[in-house]
Amino acid sequence: MKSTTDQETVINGVNVSQLGQTVDAVKGDPGLAKFRFHCTNRWINGGHNRSTIQSFYGAGREHTERPQFVMDCGEPPVLLGSDEGANPVEYILNALAGCMTTTMIYHAAARGIKLESVESELQGELDLQGFLQLKDDIRKGYQLVTVKFKVKSDASAEQLEELARNSPVFDIVTNPVPVNVHVEKI
Amino acid sequence: MKSTTDQETVINGVNVSQLGQTVDAVKGDPGLAKFRFHCTNRWINGGHNRSTIQSFYGAGREHTERPQFVMDCGEPPVLLGSDEGANPVEYILNALAGCMTTTMIYHAAARGIKLESVESELQGELDLQGFLQLKDDIRKGYQLVTVKFKVKSDASAEQLEELARNSPVFDIVTNPVPVNVHVEKI
Numbered sequence: 279m280k281s282t283t284d285q286e287t288v289i290n291g292v293n294v295s296q297l298g299q300t301v302d303a304v305k306g307d308p309g310l311a312k313f314r315f316h317c318t319n320r321w322i323n324g325g326h327n328r329s330t331i332q333s334f335y336g337a338g339r340e341h342t343e344r345p346q347f348v349m350d351c352g353e354p355p356v357l358l359g360s361d362e363g364a365n366p367v368e369y370i371l372n373a374l375a376g377c378m379t380t381t382m383i384y385h386a387a388a389r390g391i392k393l394e395s396v397e398s399e400l401q402g403e404l405d406l407q408g409f410l411q412l413k414d415d416i417r418k419g420y421q422l423v424t425v426k427f428k429v430k431s432d433a434s435a436e437q438l439e440e441l442a443r444n445s446p447v448f449d450i451v452t453n454p455v456p457v458n459v460h461v462e463k464i
Numbered sequence: 465m466k467s468t469t470d471q472e473t474v475i476n477g478v479n480v481s482q483l484g485q486t487v488d489a490v491k492g493d494p495g496l497a498k499f500r501f502h503c504t505n506r507w508i509n510g511g512h513n514r515s516t517i518q519s520f521y522g523a524g525r526e527h528t529e530r531p532q533f534v535m536d537c538g539e540p541p542v543l544l545g546s547d548e549g550a551n552p553v554e555y556i557l558n559a560l561a562g563c564m565t566t567t568m569i570y571h572a573a574a575r576g577i578k579l580e581s582v583e584s585e586l587q588g589e590l591d592l593q594g595f596l597q598l599k600d601d602i603r604k605g606y607q608l609v610t611v612k613f614k615v616k617s618d619a620s621a622e623q624l625e626e627l628a629r630n631s632p633v634f635d636i637v638t639n640p641v642p643v644n645v646h647v648e649k650i
Contacts, residue, residue, distance in 0.1 A: 291509035293544055297544060300544075317586040318583070320584075331554045336542055365566075366562040374552075376505060396507035403500055406498075412494075427648065429647060429650065435647040449604040455637050464615065
């Protein structure tokens, strides 16, 4: 899908003209590239808690004019919950799928590559002995994640994979991120 | 909140008797601890795509009797979207908040520690110059995540933080996870 007006080029649903303007703006003022995302969460009961996401800081200001996104985290009965929502490690798979897809789409658009369809299937392998502290040498998180894309496009599979690897969530999952934790008693 | 029947002890909404049975079962057959979570995703347009999460494998079988969880990933206008959903790096904050909270609750329950309330605020710092490939030395994902908990409990802040650090998503974010990517053209 590509449409052109006097001023705007849209490829894969991405406004490439605006993308170019964003790149130029950031080149002129790198401070515009600084983003800060927020999330608040409240425990409800057992393995059930709820996150609210609304504003974020980016492009030089706080964006408060946004819909509120509410997400319930739950656990299935075998993990002592009642399926109140997807569980947190499942949300990781969603974040990875969504980010790699959007990254493939955006970076393809920036290069003039059109995509017709993108589907993916993800699997994450986890050994509960880590979380249960039964074995010190078994990690608590995923031991392996597999991402399989099916893409309809003229570009090669190698190029599409290379584009998707620019994903911020791919970086977050495959490389260490420093996380500062602070607990205050109230 | 603690209630006791002849057979079951519940602390923080967690069935501690069932948790103990799970630990015993896994000790007897470590294969029961192997879990495999799934996610499928389909691109819709631009920065909008949709994940579906339903079944998972764990405790020796595929669990298909579950509600379907559908999540839309979107982007805000400043990132060329229309706020079709939270964006993927925001879903990471939700996953981290949810997992650290559930982990604190479950591990406290296992130790007989009661919690009255748990709230958290998370922030993730990201420099878009990485994603835009404007600077090679700026990573694409979060440079720093901050997690601030406010907890009402008799336990010490240090102990509560230690419990929360057993979180699988905390492990996934702070340590590298191998991710295999395969792109098939259709």
